[in-house]
Amino acid sequence: MDVNKKAFLSALGLGAGLGAFAFYLARKEAYNYQIDFLSIDKTRSSQEILPTDLDRRRSLKILHISDLHLAGNEEKKKLSFLDYMTSQEFDLIFLTGDIFEHDEAVKYAPYLIARPPRLGAFAVLGNHDYYRYNMTNKILGRIYKPLRHPEDHARDVAPLVEALEHVGYRVLRDEVAHFKSESLSILGVDFPTVEENKLDELMQEIPVGHLSLALLHMPVELQKYVSRGVDAVFGGHTHGGQVRLPGVGALITDSELARKHASGLFKRDDTYFHISQGLGSDPKTNFRVFCPPNATVLEIDYEAVYSTTEFGRLKEKATAGQ
Numbered sequence: 001m002d003v004n005k006k007a008f009l010s011a012l013g014l015g016a017g018l019g020a021f022a023f024y025l026a027r028k029e030a031y032n033y034q035i036d037f038l039s040i041d042k043t044r045s046s047q048e049i050l051p052t053d054l055d056r057r058r059s060l061k062i063l064h065i066s067d068l069h070l071a072g073n074e075e076k077k078k079l080s081f082l083d084y085m086t087s088q089e090f091d092l093i094f095l096t097g098d099i100f101e102h103d104e105a106v107k108y109a110p111y112l113i114a115r116p117p118r119l120g121a122f123a124v125l126g127n128h129d130y131y132r133y134n135m136t137n138k139i140l141g142r143i144y145k146p147l148r149h150p151e152d153h154a155r156d157v158a159p160l161v162e163a164l165e166h167v168g169y170r171v172l173r174d175e176v177a178h179f180k181s182e183s184l185s186i187l188g189v190d191f192p193t194v195e196e197n198k199l200d201e202l203m204q205e206i207p208v209g210h211l212s213l214a215l216l217h218m219p220v221e222l223q224k225y226v227s228r229g230v231d232a233v234f235g236g237h238t239h240g241g242q243v244r245l246p247g248v249g250a251l252i253t254d255s256e257l258a259r260k261h262a263s264g265l266f267k268r269d270d271t272y273f274h275i276s277q278g279l280g281s282d283p284k285t286n287f288r289v290f291c292p293p294n295a296t297v298l299e300i301d302y303e304a305v306y307s308t309t310e311f312g313r314l315k316e317k318a319t320a321g322q
């Protein structure tokens, strides 16, 4: 063998070795679960609030998880992380889609709510809940849209919703849940997004002064939540980019988000957005680089605002309890 050929083969071997090692690290990072702690201050100026001796300060401790992509094979580390996280004390758990990658994974639903949160657990569905993807959909579908979500790959989501509701989640599909005593409303947007008219209808259901939180899977058309004054929006889908390079950020966000907002907390006007980095991905492409899977604990401080009737009822209740 001549010297050039030998050098070429050595370089090829070294390249293949480095590639395999990088892939090994990227696969390993996909199971390196992290927890983020964040806070949001939505306390308002008190001028419009009824004068009262009733304490209006409220604080919600929320667990935000997303993009679990639970497959049929047993994923012990992910399940035990989910079990640990959801066994902590929370006011709310938000799960923002891409929950069950495979139909048989519904058996893992109990791991998603080990301890029922004080006010409840809420979920919205994602694109991987609605569709089965193959590599053609994933790669060519980004160039030629009809291949992205072919109708013959659509899934029946009824068993997925049933499994979540059976363990205590409420799945919001263009619906709003209200907690009058907390002055809180939670709006859930079904995949892919909500029509403007429908969003107006849902917003009209929210009493004036309620803290409004919205859940969605795919971060698209975000300005419509800003223009309607939603207090905070929780989303997923991006996986934080999955591959992030130092100084560059996420290579792709698969949404309207800029690279620096592929995950984490940011604000537009008075609306906060929290985009989860997610806890999994499609098993066919489950690797991460500088972008570990994570769950987020968020605390939101705000002041409850009541209608006169609700205020009277609560004050009566507080006096009776003295």
Ligand SMILES: [Fe+2]
Pocket: 067, 069, 098, 126, 128, 237, 238, 239, 278, 280, 281, 282
């Ligand atoms: Fe996802």
